Amino acid sequence: MQGNRVVPYIQICSLEAAREADIEAYDGIITIEDSGIRDPFRVESGCPPQRVLTFDDISIPVDNWVMPEEHHVHSALVFARQWDQPSLLIHCHAGMSRSPAIALSILADWLGEGSEEEAVRELLKIAPLCTPNMLVVEIADRMLGRSGQLVDEVHN
Numbered sequence: 001m002q003g004n005r006v007v008p009y010i011q012i013c014s015l016e017a018a019r020e021a022d023i024e025a026y027d028g029i030i031t032i033e034d035s036g037i038r039d040p041f042r043v044e045s046g047c048p049p050q051r052v053l054t055f056d057d058i059s060i061p062v063d064n065w066v067m068p069e070e071h072h073v074h075s076a077l078v079f080a081r082q083w084d085q086p087s088l089l090i091h092c093h094a095g096m097s098r099s100p101a102i103a104l105s106i107l108a109d110w111l112g113e114g115s116e117e118e119a120v121r122e123l124l125k126i127a128p129l130c131t132p133n134m135l136v137v138e139i140a141d142r143m144l145g146r147s148g149q150l151v152d153e154v155h156n
Contacts, residue, residue: 006085007085007107007110007111007122008083008085008086008087008088008106008107008110009085009086009087009088010087010088010090010103010106010107010126011026011089011090011126012090012091012095012099012100012103012126012127012130013089013090013091013095013099014091014092014093014094014095015033015041015091015092015093015094015095017091017095018031018041018091019041021089023043023048023089024047024048025087026048026087026088026089027048027049027082027083027086027087027088028048028049028050028051028079028080028082028083028086028087028088028089029043029048029049029050029051029088029089029090029091030050030051030053030076030079030080030088030089030090030091030099030102031050031051031052031053031091031092032053032054032055032091032092032093032098032099032102033052033053033054033092033093034054034056034057034093035054035055035056035064035065035066037054040052041091049079049082051075051076051079053072053075053076053102054066055067055068055069055072055098057092057093057094057097057098057133058135059133059134059135060135067135068098068101068133068135068136068139069139070139070142070143072102072136072139073102073105073136073139073140073143076102076105076106077105077106077109077143080106080109080110081109088103088106090102090103090106095127095130096127096129096130096131097130097131097132097133098133098136100123100126100127100130100131100132100133101132101133101134101136101137101140102136103123103126103127104119104120104123104132104137104140104150104154105136105139105140105143105144107119107122108140108141108144108146108150109140109144113144113145113146116146116149116150116152116153117153117156119150119153120150120153120154120156132154134151134154137150137151137154138151
């Protein structure tokens, strides 16, 4: 635990599942969408607040696709820090790569330095079959000053 904070409640899902979810059950929603999305998911009422991050599920440059960058991870961390113990719905197109990587970033931030193994364990409780986008994990590792420990725990 970081200070007197506890682990945030995080639900990870696909875009399709997010459209069907009871969004009012959450403090906030983090939407990660493809750069070429045609029918974006938006919380029209503004309640709960929604953070939209637009980048593609890639780890190396591909044509005109948008790579994950530090400002995407920073935006998600700042958003999650608004609450003492947030309840977040985090989704991307499939719910398997980008949203788990952002969720891991948030968990590692909340749990604090030295808790990388615990952060990965918490992520796997939420999404046991996920394969976090490694570029997002590398960015979070660097931003949070984890010296490669977060990346190493994902690989273990």
